[in-house]
Amino acid sequence: MTQTDILIIGGGPAGMVASATSRQYYPDKSVTVVKKTEKSLVPCGIPYVFGTMLDSPEDDMIPCGQMSKKMGVKLLEDEIIEIDFATKTALGSGGEEYRYEKLIIATGSVPKRPGIENVDAPGVFFVPKDPDYILMMHAKVEAMETVAVIGTGFIGVEIAGELAEKGKKVHLVGSRLLKHAFDPELSDYMEQKMLHDRVTFHKDKRTSRILVDEAGRARGVAFSDGEEIEADGVILATGYRPNTELARKSGLSMRQYGTIYVDEYMRTTQPDVFAIGDCAEKRHFLTKRTVPIMLASTATAEARVAAANLYKINLVKSFSGTIDIFSTVIGDTCFASAGITEEDAAKQGINTVSSTVMVDGKHPAKLPNNHKQAVRLVAMDTSGIVIGAQVIGGTDMGEMINILGVIIEKRMTVYDLLNLQVATHPLLTSGPTSYPIVQAAQNIVVEHISC
Amino acid sequence: MTQTDILIIGGGPAGMVASATSRQYYPDKSVTVVKKTEKSLVPCGIPYVFGTMLDSPEDDMIPCGQMSKKMGVKLLEDEIIEIDFATKTALGSGGEEYRYEKLIIATGSVPKRPGIENVDAPGVFFVPKDPDYILMMHAKVEAMETVAVIGTGFIGVEIAGELAEKGKKVHLVGSRLLKHAFDPELSDYMEQKMLHDRVTFHKDKRTSRILVDEAGRARGVAFSDGEEIEADGVILATGYRPNTELARKSGLSMRQYGTIYVDEYMRTTQPDVFAIGDCAEKRHFLTKRTVPIMLASTATAEARVAAANLYKINLVKSFSGTIDIFSTVIGDTCFASAGITEEDAAKQGINTVSSTVMVDGKHPAKLPNNHKQAVRLVAMDTSGIVIGAQVIGGTDMGEMINILGVIIEKRMTVYDLLNLQVATHPLLTSGPTSYPIVQAAQNIVVEHISC
Numbered sequence: 001m002t003q004t005d006i007l008i009i010g011g012g013p014a015g016m017v018a019s020a021t022s023r024q025y026y027p028d029k030s031v032t033v034v035k036k037t038e039k040s041l042v043p044c045g046i047p048y049v050f051g052t053m054l055d056s057p058e059d060d061m062i063p064c065g066q067m068s069k070k071m072g073v074k075l076l077e078d079e080i081i082e083i084d085f086a087t088k089t090a091l092g093s094g095g096e097e098y099r100y101e102k103l104i105i106a107t108g109s110v111p112k113r114p115g116i117e118n119v120d121a122p123g124v125f126f127v128p129k130d131p132d133y134i135l136m137m138h139a140k141v142e143a144m145e146t147v148a149v150i151g152t153g154f155i156g157v158e159i160a161g162e163l164a165e166k167g168k169k170v171h172l173v174g175s176r177l178l179k180h181a182f183d184p185e186l187s188d189y190m191e192q193k194m195l196h197d198r199v200t201f202h203k204d205k206r207t208s209r210i211l212v213d214e215a216g217r218a219r220g221v222a223f224s225d226g227e228e229i230e231a232d233g234v235i236l237a238t239g240y241r242p243n244t245e246l247a248r249k250s251g252l253s254m255r256q257y258g259t260i261y262v263d264e265y266m267r268t269t270q271p272d273v274f275a276i277g278d279c280a281e282k283r284h285f286l287t288k289r290t291v292p293i294m295l296a297s298t299a300t301a302e303a304r305v306a307a308a309n310l311y312k313i314n315l316v317k318s319f320s321g322t323i324d325i326f327s328t329v330i331g332d333t334c335f336a337s338a339g340i341t342e343e344d345a346a347k348q349g350i351n352t353v354s355s356t357v358m359v360d361g362k363h364p365a366k367l368p369n370n371h372k373q374a375v376r377l378v379a380m381d382t383s384g385i386v387i388g389a390q391v392i393g394g395t396d397m398g399e400m401i402n403i404l405g406v407i408i409e410k411r412m413t414v415y416d417l418l419n420l421q422v423a424t425h426p427l428l429t430s431g432p433t434s435y436p437i438v439q440a441a442q443n444i445v446v447e448h449i450s451c
Numbered sequence: 452m453t454q455t456d457i458l459i460i461g462g463g464p465a466g467m468v469a470s471a472t473s474r475q476y477y478p479d480k481s482v483t484v485v486k487k488t489e490k491s492l493v494p495c496g497i498p499y500v501f502g503t504m505l506d507s508p509e510d511d512m513i514p515c516g517q518m519s520k521k522m523g524v525k526l527l528e529d530e531i532i533e534i535d536f537a538t539k540t541a542l543g544s545g546g547e548e549y550r551y552e553k554l555i556i557a558t559g560s561v562p563k564r565p566g567i568e569n570v571d572a573p574g575v576f577f578v579p580k581d582p583d584y585i586l587m588m589h590a591k592v593e594a595m596e597t598v599a600v601i602g603t604g605f606i607g608v609e610i611a612g613e614l615a616e617k618g619k620k621v622h623l624v625g626s627r628l629l630k631h632a633f634d635p636e637l638s639d640y641m642e643q644k645m646l647h648d649r650v651t652f653h654k655d656k657r658t659s660r661i662l663v664d665e666a667g668r669a670r671g672v673a674f675s676d677g678e679e680i681e682a683d684g685v686i687l688a689t690g691y692r693p694n695t696e697l698a699r700k701s702g703l704s705m706r707q708y709g710t711i712y713v714d715e716y717m718r719t720t721q722p723d724v725f726a727i728g729d730c731a732e733k734r735h736f737l738t739k740r741t742v743p744i745m746l747a748s749t750a751t752a753e754a755r756v757a758a759a760n761l762y763k764i765n766l767v768k769s770f771s772g773t774i775d776i777f778s779t780v781i782g783d784t785c786f787a788s789a790g791i792t793e794e795d796a797a798k799q800g801i802n803t804v805s806s807t808v809m810v811d812g813k814h815p816a817k818l819p820n821n822h823k824q825a826v827r828l829v830a831m832d833t834s835g836i837v838i839g840a841q842v843i844g845g846t847d848m849g850e851m852i853n854i855l856g857v858i859i860e861k862r863m864t865v866y867d868l869l870n871l872q873v874a875t876h877p878l879l880t881s882g883p884t885s886y887p888i889v890q891a892a893q894n895i896v897v898e899h900i901s902c
Contacts, residue, residue, distance in 0.1 A: 398879025428849025432747035
């Protein structure tokens with residue numbers, strides 16, 4: 001029997017941050033994390049395991065919970081298979097009983113299994129955040145010459161790009177690239193950058209079947225229009241679903257997309273039970289509807305809120321809702337997005353105005369390593385409140401998107417942005433006369449809203 | 452006689468942005484900019500003229516007002532020597548008379564002349580934003596082997612660094628580096644990075660005299676303690692003062708530090724007369740006192756406000772005061788600062804708490820080009836409102852400081868930052884579990900404020 005004050009189920013970013021933060025806030029309380037495997041992967045680093053930037057998958061593994069261990073957190077390898085909220089106990093797969101005062105569920109997400117024929121054939125891979133699986137998959141994919149990647153979200157696009165860098169022939173199958181993060185104009189630009197002579201993009205094709213050889217092994221895919229392509233293996237990057245079987249069968253109240261209901265303090269419907277990260281409900285910052293957004297940064301923010309509120313309410317989840325905020329790199333170009341696209345806004349009945357500007361990323365432009373920057377702002381047409389932004393440029397755009405995240409979170413308007421106080425420097429940013437966030441805001445004011 | 456609807460005096464960043472923006476808002480109004488020289492320098496690019504990154508000073512010259520010309524702005528070379536507000540006329544140095552409906556004064560700033568003996572000796576240079584002067588100075592400095600740079604603000608530090616890169620022996624004289632932007636801890640780190648075997652830092656020395664040879668040419672400097680150093684030339688980077696003689700003698704109401712009084716719409720005390728940029732008063736975001744902050748980004752923000760409000764009041768200068776926000780690069784390391792330092796806050800009687808964290812700039816850290824990031828947050832001790840930030844890291848920190856600028860401008864607290872919604876990506880940012888702005892905020896909450 002293991003007795004602990006705070007029990008955390010799951011050792012991903014949410015669980016680990018919750019454990020370290022709990023010890024920071026309550027140094028007198030014991031904290032135990034139960035996780036399935038000893039090692040952990042940096043989840044968004046997984047695509048880079050397949051490319052040239054890391055020497056081996058082990059380079060993406062973090063010596064799990066170094067910080068947490070330093071903070072005195074106990075890490076145990078086990079799988080919780082039952083929780084009894086009445087007696088405040090949880091049961092491990094090997095029969096171990098865990099008693100807790102406070103429980104945090106951080107069970108994350110697992111790959112969706114699309115309804116495709118032969119999806120379980122050898123040579124078909126998902127992309128779970130499971131170190132042992134990724135190690136096995138990496139060894140097998142290394143040996144392949146041609147790989148079909150199904151799915152054009154971040155993971156699909158990144159893995160396809162990395163495999164191509166590694167010298168493999170890649171078939172990428174899906175709708176336009178990152179369609180929930182970018183409006184068509186920017187998505188098309190990404191397509192140009194991405195499409196490497198080793199990547200064939202089968203745009204708007206639906207995969208209906210995995211083709212198998214006589215031994216039952218994957219040998220390609222068939223599309224719904226009958227076209228077939230050959231490949232040595234197939235990677236399904238078709239999204240994730242919350243890992244919430246345990247929560248559901250334990251009797252927690254659930255929400256749409258299989259998420260666990262949580263309030264603004266990350267509390268579930270059971271006293272002393274919290275849920276955080278991919279398994280917990282997310283409400284959209286604009287519509288307040290439940291949305292299937294899964295982000296490590298959101299997960300860790302929720303972990304900090306849960307930890308602060310474990311014993312008494314100290315801290316509300318102060319953001320007004322979850323903002324989709326992403327970034328990625330293709331070649332030397334960063335693509336990033338925050339908030340809603342114009343296309344998605346239209347679907348929600350929100351009238352928007354937008355402007356896209358392109359400027360030099362250094363000033364004067366003759367300085368070395370100048371990279372063009374494109375910034376697109378999406379604002380509500382009457383209030384001018386900024387609700388979305390998309391950026392393309394050098395690697396510094398990975399932080400520029402976080403300026404835009406704060407702008408969206410604080411409901412700033414295009415008028416506010418006309419006066420944005422920014423640091424500009426010849427070697428670091430665009431010029432003060434052309435700073436692209438300000439320029440795009442000014443275009444919207446002049447062209448659409450008028451002063 | 453030149454008749455124009457909108458007359459702008461000065462062709463720096465403020466004047467040029469005001470001219471283009473005026474045409475955007477009022478396409479029916481004629482706009483004329485009167486400036487002293489045809490060409491313009493990117494002001495913050497001047498130090499890089501002396502280094503290895505640009506081939507010649509011409510590379511830092513912008514084809515002045517390309518954007519403004521495209522917008523139909525008339526650019527004239529002249530110097531305004533008199534303004535008569537009653538008749539709405541201005542007089543050029545060659546006798547040309549300008550009649551206007553609205554006037555914008557954007558006369559910028561000029562180098563301060565410190566009270567040092569022999570300051571006018573040949574071989575002593577200031578750093579004005581004057582292309583002809585910089586061309587002349589560049590040619591002379593190129594020929595020198597040893598240069599003394601007086602002043603340890605941004606311009607002094609950057610010029611010293613660039614001259615050293617160019618292979619010259621440099622004496623840098625002044626107080627600790629960038630002392631108004633960085634607390635001692637970070638300033639010291641910068642000193643280590645900066646101090647190149649070709650730069651000798653004469654810390655806390657006061658220059659009392661320029662040493663001259665028999666011909667009266669500069670041959671070094673003498674400090675107030677009697678020490679003398681030899682140099683082929685001396686560069687005085689000892690700050691700037693508003694260029695406001697014309698405004699003062701025309702009868703505008705003036706404020707501290709020789710600035711022109713302006714209200715929140717950038718209006719002076721004279722009807723239809725606006726002032727923007729380095730020549731206009733700045734009020735500090737925390738104390739609301741007049742402060743000598745001169746920044747191109749502030750200047751262009753003010754230009755946009757003035758343009759919007761020329762004919763009717765449309766747009767308040769919505770920021771609550773001017774934030775000092777700067778960035779620079781030394782070697783491959785970016786140093787940036789926003790808001791107030793702890794040292795300066797203490798002088799203003801503001802009690803602060805702070806935390807400095809250091810993290811890896813990529814995750815996992817084994818990815819190529821990982822650069823350590825240090826982030827220091829300064830917050831008010833009771834409210835937790837963030838009033839200052841200092842960062843060190845790779846070139847992406849040039850945009851990270853702008854996240855912190857928005858955080859300070861929107862008066863966000865360390866509690867808000869615990870839940871900051873940011874995009875993280877292995878190749879672009881630190882990990883979601885360690886994002887340094889969030890970590891520093893959490894340390895402040897736990898260690899100083901407590902939940």
